[in-house]
Amino acid sequence: MKFPLMRNNIVREDLDAVIRHLQQDDPILTNGPQCAAFEAEWSQWLGVKHSVFVNAGASANLLSMAVLKLKHPEGGEVIVPPLAWVSDVATVLQNGFTPVFADIDRRTLAMAPKEILAKITERTRAVFLTHVQGFDGLTDELVAELKRRNIPLIEDVCESHGATHHGAKLGSVGWMSNFSFYYAHHLSTIEGGMICTNDSKVYQQLRMLRSHGMVRESTDTDLKATYRAEHADLNPDFIFAYPAYNVRNTEIGAIMGRSQLPRLDANVQRRTANLKRFLSRIDPKRYQTDFVIEGSSNYAFNLILNEADDDYVQRLMQHLRAEGVEFRRGSAGGGNQVRQPYLRGIVPENHHLAFPNTDHVHFYGFYIGNFPSLRDDEIDAICAIVNGV
Numbered sequence: 001m002k003f004p005l006m007r008n009n010i011v012r013e014d015l016d017a018v019i020r021h022l023q024q025d026d027p028i029l030t031n032g033p034q035c036a037a038f039e040a041e042w043s044q045w046l047g048v049k050h051s052v053f054v055n056a057g058a059s060a061n062l063l064s065m066a067v068l069k070l071k072h073p074e075g076g077e078v079i080v081p082p083l084a085w086v087s088d089v090a091t092v093l094q095n096g097f098t099p100v101f102a103d104i105d106r107r108t109l110a111m112a113p114k115e116i117l118a119k120i121t122e123r124t125r126a127v128f129l130t131h132v133q134g135f136d137g138l139t140d141e142l143v144a145e146l147k148r149r150n151i152p153l154i155e156d157v158c159e160s161h162g163a164t165h166h167g168a169k170l171g172s173v174g175w176m177s178n179f180s181f182y183y184a185h186h187l188s189t190i191e192g193g194m195i196c197t198n199d200s201k202v203y204q205q206l207r208m209l210r211s212h213g214m215v216r217e218s219t220d221t222d223l224k225a226t227y228r229a230e231h232a233d234l235n236p237d238f239i240f241a242y243p244a245y246n247v248r249n250t251e252i253g254a255i256m257g258r259s260q261l262p263r264l265d266a267n268v269q270r271r272t273a274n275l276k277r278f279l280s281r282i283d284p285k286r287y288q289t290d291f292v293i294e295g296s297s298n299y300a301f302n303l304i305l306n307e308a309d310d311d312y313v314q315r316l317m318q319h320l321r322a323e324g325v326e327f328r329r330g331s332a333g334g335g336n337q338v339r340q341p342y343l344r345g346i347v348p349e350n351h352h353l354a355f356p357n358t359d360h361v362h363f364y365g366f367y368i369g370n371f372p373s374l375r376d377d378e379i380d381a382i383c384a385i386v387n388g389v
């Protein structure tokens with residue numbers, strides 16, 4: 001592909017950092033001091049107290065919902081976006097909650113605050129909001145209203161590292177937040193993810209949930225002593241508090257993350273500058289340009305038709321393929337999750353039609369590559385291609 005979705009986000013210096021580690025006589029490879037150091041540096045960068053490094057963004061989603069389940073073993077509803085990644089909905093189901101969908105605002109691609117608030121019932125246990133494609137999905141009213149109603153906000157920031165809301169980094173506002181470090185993301189540990197929180201009790205739960213539910217993974221000495229006293233018949237090294245998972249990451253991933261973190265802010269700036277260049281050059285009569293870009297940290301450039309036009313969309317895809325522009329149709333997660341087979345029998349028939357803004361992006365939205373090493377002349381060439389359909 002002449003214009004790929006992503007190019008070299010793991011660079012020579014990151015690989016060299018791994019090689020230096022491996023050249024030691026007996027390097028630690030499993031979750032160890034490098035993971036702990038990456039967690040501390042990430043927490044500082046984000047502006048939160050605690051971070052837990054896991055093996056995927058989907059695992060961060062999973063543990064967040066597992067923590068919510070510890071709080072609400074009786075179940076309940078979780079408000080989720082129809083435009084997100086599959087794991088934002090699947091992990092809700094896996095933990096026995098009912099996903100309740102709220103349509104998006106086309107200017108942020110996140111759930112529209114008004115739609116979220118309209119879906120709240122006495123059974124709502126959390127709002128699990130995805131900041132889609134680098135856009136800020138928060139409003140002051142939403143944050144204040146959720147606080148007033150005592151409904152936790154869980155932020156999925158897997159596509160939006162470094163994006164901000166009034167200067168506060170996304171992922172530092174909610175009760176918990178999730179990041180992905182999969183290959184094409186703003187920072188990559190090959191596979192990987194992070195869960196962040198200011199809640200010390202949640203932090204201890206996350207550490208145990210990440211590692212088989214093992215009590216010894218907690219850093220709280222009182223908590224460990226209580227478990228030991230209550231379970232004198234058990235070997236203190238093998239007390240399992242929860243039926244949990246193994247979603248740990250390794251020292252190799254942590255070294256890659258630590259090597260990239262100092263470049264992250266500059267990369268975010270470059271992605272934002274690229275986004276502005278794309279938006280100033282694509283044809284506003286044909287394509288949406290009125291995104292809310294304040295505080296955004298573009299993941300990929302979103303090309304969305306203003307109007308539904310099935311003939312144009314086919315010609316656009318043919319043209320992009322012919323010119324070597326890699327793209328994904330439907331934007332985040334392939335578009336409207338409510339259309340997916342895994343939700344059959346769980347949501348009412350034709351439920352997908354209740355989300356017209358998401359359905360528009362599903363059929364008439366695309367994303368194409370935006371990454372720090374994308375040059376201005378390449379952006380201009382891509383814009384000329386999409387304007388020339």
Ligand SMILES: Cc1ncc(COP(=O)(O)O)c(C=O)c1O
Nearest residue numbers: 056057058085158159180181182
């Ligand atoms: C919004 C969102 N959530 C979760 C994930 C899952 O992350 P991972 O692929 O690291 O499991 C992704 C993946 O791209 C994502 O975009």
